[in-house]
Amino acid sequence: xxxxxxxxxxxxxxxxxxxxxxxxxxxxxxxxxxxxxxxxxxxxxxxxxxxxxxxxxxxxxxxxxxxxxxxxxxxxxxxxxxxxxxxxxxxxxxxxxxxxxxxxxxxxxxxxxxxxxxxxxxxxxxxxxxxxxxxxxxxxxxxxxxxxxxxxxxxxxxxxxxxxxxxxxxxxxxxxxxxxxxxxxxxxxxxxxxxxxxxxxxxxxxxxxxxxxxxxxxxxxxxxxxxxxxxxxxxxxxxxxxxxxxxxxxxxxxxxxxxxxxxxxxxxxxxxxxxxxxxxxxxxxxxxxxxxxxxxxxxxxxx
Numbered sequence: 001x002x003x004x005x006x007x008x009x010x011x012x013x014x015x016x017x018x019x020x021x022x023x024x025x026x027x028x029x030x031x032x033x034x035x036x037x038x039x040x041x042x043x044x045x046x047x048x049x050x051x052x053x054x055x056x057x058x059x060x061x062x063x064x065x066x067x068x069x070x071x072x073x074x075x076x077x078x079x080x081x082x083x084x085x086x087x088x089x090x091x092x093x094x095x096x097x098x099x100x101x102x103x104x105x106x107x108x109x110x111x112x113x114x115x116x117x118x119x120x121x122x123x124x125x126x127x128x129x130x131x132x133x134x135x136x137x138x139x140x141x142x143x144x145x146x147x148x149x150x151x152x153x154x155x156x157x158x159x160x161x162x163x164x165x166x167x168x169x170x171x172x173x174x175x176x177x178x179x180x181x182x183x184x185x186x187x188x189x190x191x192x193x194x195x196x197x198x199x200x201x202x203x204x205x206x207x208x209x210x211x212x213x214x215x216x217x218x219x220x221x222x223x224x225x226x227x228x229x230x231x232x233x234x235x236x237x238x239x240x241x242x243x244x245x246x247x248x249x250x251x252x253x254x255x256x257x258x259x260x261x262x263x264x265x266x267x268x269x270x271x272x273x274x275x276x277x278x279x280x281x282x283x284x285x286x287x288x289x290x291x292x293x294x295x296x297x298x299x300x301x302x303x
Contacts, residue, residue, distance in 0.1 A: 004107060007286060010197045014204015023205075031202035032266045035195060040263060041166035042191035044134070047126045048170025049179045057123045059238055063252040064099070064128030066237070067230045068136055071097025074225060088218065090144025091274035095281040096222040098133055098261035099230075101125040103196040104286065105258045109251055112297065120251040129261060134164040137267055145271040199262040200282075206269065207279040215277045222260075222277075223285050227292040231257035235299070250300050257296045259289035 017023045071093050079089035099105065102125045109121040138161045142154055158164055173179060180188065234256045238244040260281045269275035 004104075006197065007104065007200060010200035011204045011207070011283060011286075014201040015207055017201070017205055018208075028202040028205040028269070031198050031205070032270050035199045035202070035263065035266050036270060037162045038191060039195040039198060040130075040134075040163040042188040043195060044126075044130065044163055044166035044170050045180070046185060046188035046192050047122070047130075048167060049173040051123070051126055051174060057120075057248070059244060059248045060120050060124040060252045060255070061127050063124055063234055063256050064101070064132050065136075066234065067099065067256050068093075068097035068129075068132045070230065070233060071225060072136075072140065074229075086144045087146075087273045088277070090140055090271070091268045091277050091281075092218065092222045092225075093140050093144070094133075094137060094264040094268045094273065095260040095278050095285075096225045097230075098129055098137065098264040099124075099226070099255055099258040100261045100286070101129045101255045101258055103262070104289070105255050108258070108293065109254060112254070113247060113251060117247055117251050120248050121255060124252060124255040130163075131167060133261065133263055133267065134161065134167045137264065138164065141267050141271040141273065144273060196262060199266050202269070203262065203265055203279045203282045206275050207283045208276060215274075215280055218277055219280050219284060222281055223288060226260055226281075226285065227257060227289055231296055235296075239303075253300060254293065254296060257289070257293055259285040 014028075017027070075089050075092040075096060078084075079092070101121065105121055105125065106118060110118045113120075135158065138158050139154060142157050179185065231253050234253050238249045238252060262282055265278040265282045268278040
């Protein structure tokens with residue numbers, strides 16, 4: 001419960017700081033860079049070497065990839081058909097296609113499914129959504145921004161993207177069966193704790209919800225995909241088509257139904273992909289997701 005409270009405290013703190021004259025108008029930019037260059041790499045270096053891979057984890061591992069690729073297809077085709085600007089399409093792919101599988105997801109999954117459920121949730125998060133944002137996420141961010149998108153330029157940006165570098169190091173260490181010394185692990189773990197509070201303050205600094213806002217229609221569509229369509233597709237695929245049962249399937253669907261990923265909004269903002277809409281996807285999506293999560297929990301336990 002304390003994690004949920006912290007989410008709203010940090011979000012409202014960022015909103016409140018908008019009214020403090022001593023806070024620069026672009027303060028969120030520095031916070032965004034801290035999350036991308038410090039917090040996310042530390043998260044990867046702490047968790048990736050510890051992951052134990054097994055075939056039963058295919059359902060949770062694949063869920064983040066399926067959801068993001070479907071978002072890319074859905075918003076890419078729809079946006080091209082309706083003539084949306086590239087930045088809008090990129091923003092919706094990132095914030096609609098990636099779930100908040102850790103800071104919102106972990107406490108909710110642990111409350112509903114216990115420690116065993118949490119173990120599955122970590123697989124959804126680390127080799128799933130985290131790897132997606134460090135690879136496909138940066139590809140989308142670059143491709144839909146106004147920056148150079150040549151193949152060499154794109155790969156160079158991926159290869160120097162700090163979370164991807166950290167992920168690659170973590171994978172090599174995992175394969176070799178090696179982990180950092182306890183002191184370094186403690187440092188990485190403490191730095192990883194800064195992801196959500198720092199990112200949410202940055203989101204709050206940019207969040208401006210106005211009644212007459214051109215983003216409301218796109219916000220509704222993005223949250224419909226994120227909170228309803230994505231988990232529905234995984235439910236049909238895992239439960240109906242593949243006949244999957246058990247905690248791995250249930251946790252995968254519930255994690256897919258979580259609110260948009262905070263780091264995805266930060267990435268969208270860093271590449272100037274409609275940062276105000278990205279902030280609204282987080283600010284509106286998190287409280288709304290508590291209602292839709294209750295619905296999905298009911299569906300999973302009824303059908």
